[in-house]
Amino acid sequence: MAHVDWMIKGPELATCNCDWGCPCQFDARPTRGNCRAVVALRVDEGHFGDVRLNGVKAAAILAWPGAIHEGHGEALAIIDERADKHQREALLKILAGQETEQFATIFNVVAAMTETFHEPLFAPIEFEVDQEKRSGRVSVAGIIDVKSEPIRNPVTGEEHRAKVVLPHGFEYIEAEFASSTAKTTGTIENEWTGRHAHFCMLHMGPNGIIH
Template identity: 50%
Template sequence: MIDWSIESVTFGNCNCDYNCPCQFELRPTRGHCRGFEVGQIEQGHFGDTSLDGLRWALLYAWPGAIFEGNGTMQAIIDERADERQRQALIAVLHGEETEEAKTHWWVFHAMSSSIHEPLFKPIDLEIDIERRTARVASSSPG
């Protein structure tokens, strides 16, 4: 496996009323799961490829609880990433180059039967840890 590490500030949320019941083998609040996570890499590498400063987002949807599978996932990768960085982030976000069930990305990918091709877009992200607020937007330039 390729040696990789990511230290990032992240924000994530799902459509449940609180916490994430799926993590405790409970049913989602509304019977289905819709979630996302977004992050900015403060320091990271994938082999000898630097990932410092790049942003990423993942969108998820499951018809029931995550552990029941049959989900859909979409990765959005910072358009500023070069080709090597893009391939590295795809591998990490799709749970590759890791031991089975070692990361939540591996689990979420394994529980998804529909994996959309990654998008490469600008990601505007502001996270204020102290105030516990975040804002994210992605759009096509122009």
Template identity: 50%
Template sequence: MIEWYIKAREFANCNCDYGCPCQFNALPTTGNCEAAVGYVIDEGKFGDVSLDGVKAAMVAHWPGAIHEGKGTVQLILDESSSEAQRDALLKIMKGEETEPMSTMWSVFAAMTDTHLDPLVRPIDFDLDIEERTARLSISGVLETTSEPIRNPVTGATHRARIDLPHGFEYRIAEMSSGDTQTGPDAGIQLTFEKSYGQMAEIHLGHTGRLN
């Protein structure tokens, strides 16, 4: 097994209501699971390949809860990354070179029947976890934004976090409100408005979560 690690930031927007029951081993809000996720790796290595600064994204659909399987996933890799970096990240995000079920990517891969051909496109991704704001833009493929959840009466920002001491993705995630619209080049069509958003720092490796 090739040793690897990443320190990254992510923003995920799914079709669940705020709070996403899946984070608590409950069934998704509407019975199925759909999501768009963006990643920016601040520091990382796959064998001797540096992953510093690499960006990636994912769109996914499961007809039921993720653990029930039969998913469809498409990965999007940044055009500015090298071929070696893209190959490394594809392996990581397909759950390869990883102890089984030890990262969310390994779980997703195991629960996916249809792996659509990955796309290589310019990825524009900015996020501020503290402010709960993000924008993920991939021309023709995906537009996703995040803002703080707001009090429905006063409009004041509302802050909430989820703490998963033994999770396979993050330790602490900030909650936000997300909007997503996929474009004609995406293999999975998604439309979300003011739905569950999570933003987190993730520290993962071939043995699982590292923090």
């Protein structure tokens, strides 16, 4: 089946309610039995057909009652309000896993495991990341407040660096793991401190990760 030619490349900050390291990254069950996540990205280079996506930002709040692969999830997508009509439509299709080979991207996997898609929002998104320093911030006024920092040794307080490689991943090949504090309000509410985060550079298209 032919898909629309699309590509996105840019940084992502993903956070969830699992302990540092997130066992879901290694096909184990989530730390607390359920999965709740806040994810944000910026497209530095990208297109969807003839629509340029450079500079567009997006975020999502996600929740599942159990492990992601057991389904029954809910999702709220947020697109930066500076995106025009065509960019909004294009990015929402990518985030919904459309125009993509089955299970080839994290977006397609998440969409397949989600049964409730809330009406998307369009609002200013503040997105700052430094993958090398494992430091980041995501803010959508009144909806999302996320901060990430390096994991620290509980005895010495020294920064603890963990870089993970997943050669056959559908979200990233390499990521820096970190610690997150998050609070979301409204449609899907979350709140945690000192939980999992990871930074990665997304580079994908309709057939999955671009190597």
